[in-house]
Amino acid sequence: MSFRLPSGGRLIDRTSELKFTFNGRIMRGFAGDTLASALLARDQMLMGRSFKYHRPRGVVASGAEEPNALMNIGEGGRFEPNQRATTAELFDGMAARSQNHWPSLEFDVGAINAKFARFLPAGFYYKTFLYPRHFWKYVFEPIIRQSAGLGAAPKEADADTYEHFYAFCDVLVVGGGIAGLMAARDAAADGKRVIVLEQNGHWGGRAPVDGAVVEGKPADEWVSVTLQALEANDNVTLRDRCMGAGVYDHGYVLGYERITDHAPANDVPRHRLWRIRAGHVVTATGALERPLSFAGNDLPGVMLASAVRDYVVNHAVAPGKRTVVVTNNDDAYRTAEVMVNAGLSVPAIIDARPSVDEALISKFSDLGVEVKVASAIAKVKGKDRVTGVAICAQDSNGSVSTTIECDAVAMSGGWSPVVHLWSHCGGKLTWDEDQAMFRPDPNRPPTNQTGEGFVSVVGWANGEIDQGDIAPVWIMPQGASIETRNKMWLDFQNDVKVSDVQLAAQEGFESVEHAKRYTTLGMATDQGKLSNINGLAVLADALDTGIPQVGTTTFRPPYTPISMGAIAGEARGEIFQPLRRTPMHAWHEKNGAHWEPVGHWRRPYCFQQPGESVEDAVNREITNTRTSLGLLDASTLGKIVVKGPDAGKFLDMLYTNMMSNLKPGKCRYGLMCSENGFLMDDGVVARIDEDTWLCHTTTGGADRIHAWMEDWLQCEWWDWKVWTLNLTEQFAQVAVVGPNARTMLETLGGMDLSAQALPFMGWADGKIGDFNVRVYRISFSGELSYEISVPASEGLAFWEALMEAGEPFGITPYGTEALHVMRAEKGFIMIGDETDGTVIPQDLGLNWALSKKKEDFLGNRAHSRSHMADPTRWKLVGLETVDGSVLPDGAYAVADGHNENGQRNMIGRVTSTYYSPTLDRGIAMGLVLHGPDRMGEVLAFPRVDGTVAYARIVSPVFYDPEGEKQNV
């Protein structure tokens, strides 16, 4: 049984008692406990069940590498699954639940899987669920889903906040143990800016537990003196509870700071993601102890030897009264010594090595501990906790020589340096035969932009580990039978055993990456921290090759899982994404705007009056605009000024039509193609003066087209004298539209807006009321229309002045849908509706806009490619349903027969479709094979409900084909 020792515990404060619950039961621990140590103190050795076989599992480690003791921690908005009990610091009121069992931890139905373990070997899923095919969806998948998963998914929104923090330094030290603090001290002494990250809430690593003496001082004392000196140095930043999570290119490192996990609070961010740019990274990440593979090594009570002494020294918790130590190295002897010093019994040290230093044997013999050399554990006895071990010779097939009663087993298969951060960005490893470990190869570090190594490694992480003469022991005993190997766990969390890896090798999965995926070795939340090396050693043995030849799987960041919240940072709720607002946004909001997202903008889709449907609002807005007066907030349209002696030449290259011959004071509609000839944007260009043009783009195109212009100017035509400036947000722009537009504007007084003074497709600067304006006589609706721009800061005032002046005319603001319907009634194309990146101007009957006078323009050459010049390209037409209904958007026109995919032959598709209140019928545009040559033909458009809509091919201009209404 595990229990709290009457004294000791370097990290706990016995005067501060904390109350917590485990599976609903109230328990008590001390400040400084982890959840794991507090549970062990209450003899709660059973902490969870394994993923596949639902085997009872206890805690095996004392740190981030823990595979078994995963908990659902917290409640409601603070619930989080898969938390390692070993790194969860206890706090008052913590609510923890064990995972992966039903109905209870003690009695679990899923454990029946274990009875069928021989039917669930490596590759079981691949072998079993292939046939019959249809079984997958209805039989296998539901069963697997039912049994899959460790923790539960949170049901409530996260109650906490998170943030990022950008930091810069010359030297970043990851790991606050002795080696890390020494590296920090040295770097600071050189005048470097230093950041030190320590994942735990305390400094010094495991040196204090192991009784290390550093520079003549006990480790604890050395750590506190060194920390004081570092803290006093302005160039040094120390962060504890902050894990170095990943190393990326160019010295970029992520640090994962857990600010309130140990003390939940409302006003403090829970996690902070440090985004660090470091000149050099020193990893001082220590080492992880490996388990040994013997039968029953997963029973609660079997723990890593280092974890056993951690719990005793740090938390004064003994995993057992009688602990058998099993090892292949000297380091585990420290555990035996710690236990004896704590007054606990160590009946034997089972040492697999053929010979052990006599001095060591006699030292422990003096302590009353028998050392059994060349021995092995044949089997751990016990059902859901350890009751004893059967001993055999290591070089045997497992015949038991004796059994020893015990309630805990401390195992050590040697140490593996934590090479993860070294490896993340390409640092290579070398196999150290003597120490039986992969260690960083100093000659092959991850390299920076100059080809130099930017990560170095110190201390245990570099393989500088004091573990004596280790003997590589990968299976215990050496000649174990298949039944026994079937009980030797490599990956505790994913239930991968020695026999599974051997089977994978036998079935031809020779690459370590393949064997990993076939067996799921190392694929659990712990990412194989304990299982990796043991697994590949077993694989190497099965393949009869060397461990370095097998190699490791890839180490990818993060080192341990980091929260999604930390990654999101501040981006949630109102500030999840930037929302772009026009100067009139607040007015729209107050006046019934039904919003439509357009890029990051929100534009009113329509303005709903009380009790009005969206559909009715759109129809009212259109009718009102066509018969009297409408107002559109067009501020989001791109406005890019282009100026310079070469500006005309430049615009002639960018637009398909001529812009250089546009007269000052005039506007022209233009098209832009990509260099592959596809239509990418359109808009009205106004010539301002001799060498200045203002280019309007689509709302979505503003930034893209500005970048497109700069790309050509900076990279290709760098010697052309052209400047551009994106003035999209400088101006609020309002379209005043409808037969009463001029009359209304004239009531405000100011500039002459008559057809003579300002004809269609002209522009002028002047005053309207007391506003300085620029007025463009352009129309996207087919009505008399003035697009008026004012400085954005005056946009709201101008809009309100127009609303007031328009009242006698029944002015109505209209949204994007009315805009769309009115342009469709006029047969105007819309980028993104009629175009989708595969459409060229010729498809849309816009040949008139392709200048023949110019030598060249972007897209010109592409238009003569055979596929672009193909006469069978679908072309734009209008579509009028025979019965007046509205065609479904995106519907296809079908012809007789089927294509090679067994689909109906298709001869066209709908690109825009609306109900037109002006015409009181459905109108549409579409691209149709030989469309313009087939006027009057009726096409069939099957609907998704099985019925068919019939539509006649007509001209795309449904309303005012002569353009009389806009040119008045």
Add this chain to the structure above:
Amino acid sequence: MSNAMSVLEGAVSTGFVTVRDAGLTGMVSVRADLTDAATVAALSSCGITVPVVRQIVDGVAWMAPDELLLVTEYADAPALAQKVQAAMADTHALVHVVSDARAVLRVEGAGTKEALAKLCPVDLATLAPGEVRRTRLAQVAAAFWLEDAENAQIICFRSVADYVFGVLQMSARKGSEVGVFTR
């Protein structure tokens, strides 16, 4: 000018630093080759000295090798633009008022650098007052400079002024101090 309104309408938020709307601010963009002698002379005739790389001096900010930003009173910007435009008539230059395209915010208090370091990938420990950084502020483009160790001015596009105010407010929440620049 009574029709002109600052997009944040004078908003103020107090956390471990104060975030406030700096109100309408006059801004003029000048695009020209700043190394060209004619450009320098034309600017000089308007009393404008091109600052060294990334500096803002007397309301003249170096934004790029071919771009200056002139910062002035809101009401003075159109006249300033006209004056510079006229002086540069014979050089290849583009001058335009951009006051209304942007919003200007202030961050004030001992934790100013910290609040900004949560949002901008900028080494604030070494950033000297008067150096303009054109950078990213959370998810949007921004430019800022420190006036001194405790005061910063931020310029962003006006359409995202609410967003910028929102993320600064969040970063400046009391209790979220990082404590790295305070020593």
